[in-house]
Amino acid sequence: MMANVTTPAPTRSRTGFGPALNGVGAVVVAFWVIAGTGGPDDREPLVIGCSLVVLLIWAVRAFVRVDLLRDLAALVMVVGGAAMVGPTDGLLVTPAIIAVTAVTAETRHSRYAGPLLAALGAVITVIGGLAEVRPASFFFGVLGGYALGIVVGLNRRQTVAAAERERALLARELDLEREHQRASLLADRATVARDIHDVLAHSLGGLVIQLDAVEALLEAGRTEEAASRVAAARILAADGLGEARRAVTALRDPAADPAPSSLDADDAVAHLLAAHRGLGGSVEASGVEGASSLDAGHRRVLAGVLREALSNARRHAPGAPVRVSLSREVGGEFLRAVISNPAGQDGPLGDGSGLPGMRSRVAELDDRSTLTARRDGDKFSVVLELDCPEAGAR
8 A cells, every 4th residue: 555645734934033133123223213313302202102112013013923913013013103204214114114015925915905005104104294394305215115115025925925836736746646646545455356356256156066066966975076076166265265365465565576366377268267167167168279379467367357257157147158269350469358158137237346347457458458248139248359469460
C-alpha cells in the first residue's frame, strides 16, 4: 500500500520582528512628538495626547490577530494621524501611511480599500491644514507619503498573492496525489479480490465435485478410485491455498515480490484443461499449442480467463462439454481464444464477479486485447483476443 503524503499547513509568521519594528517606530515618533523642535511647550497637551493615542494604537495593532480589531485600528490610525499631521509638523503622517500600506497589502481586502483609506487621510489632512499657513510643498510631501504607502502595499499584496497561489497549487497537487494513491489502493484491492474470487471458485468448486464423486464411489465400494479422487482433491486444495496466500501477501505488502502462481507456468493452459477433465468435465481443445507463442503476461491472462470460464461452466452447466479453441488471426497479430459451452439457466449476462474479473485482467495488459461474452441460443461463449503478434508478424 502506498503511504499518504502530508505537509504542514501554512501558518502566519510569528517571528516577532515585524511587530517589534512597528513598536520601535511608534516609540520614536512619540519621542519627537513630546520633545518637539524646541521643547514640550511647543505643542498643546491635547495634540500630544491625541497623538500618543494614535501611536499606541499603531503599536498595539502590530500584535493583534483579530481582523476586525486590526481594521478598526487602521481606520483610527488614518483619521487620527491625518488630523494631527499639521499640529505635529507632519510626524503623525507616519502611522497613517503605515495603516494605508498594511490595508493595501492584505489580500482579504479589496484592492481599492487602501487607496480609499489614503484618499480619506488626504482629505482630512487638507481640511486640517486650512487653519494653518503651510507651504504647498508640505501638502505635496504628505500626499506623496500616502502614494508611497499605496505603492509599497500593492507590491506586498502581489507578493502575498503569489505565495497564496503557490500554497493553493501545492495543496491541489497534494490532493491529486492522495486521490491517485487512493485510486491505486482501490485498484490493488480490486485485483486481490478478483484473484481470491477466482481461486475460491476454482478450488472450492472443484473440491465439491471431487467430494461428491468420492461419496458416490465409496457407496459403490470402489475404494481405490475414491482414494485417487481424495488425492486429487488434496492437490487441488493445496493449489488453492497457495494461490490464496499469494493474494493475501499481495494485499498485505504490494511491494514484495509475488510468489510464483500456477497461472505463470508454461503449461498452465494444459494443466487447467487436465484439471477440468479430472473433475469429471469434458473438454474439446484445439490449437492449445498456440499458447506457447505468448509472452508471460499474455499467457497469464489467457490462463486466468480460461480458469474462470471453466469454473463457470462447471457451476452453471455441470457435465456439459466445453470447447476451447485457440487460433491466430490473419496476419498473426492476435491470438483468438474461444471458450464455449451449453448455456445454463437463464439469467443476466455477467451477473456476478466472473466476467468483470476477466475483463479487468485483459485491461491490465494495456494494449489492443479485448474480451467479449455472448449468449447465442443455448450456447454461451467467451471470446478473448490477445494482442501478441508472432515473431516477424510486424
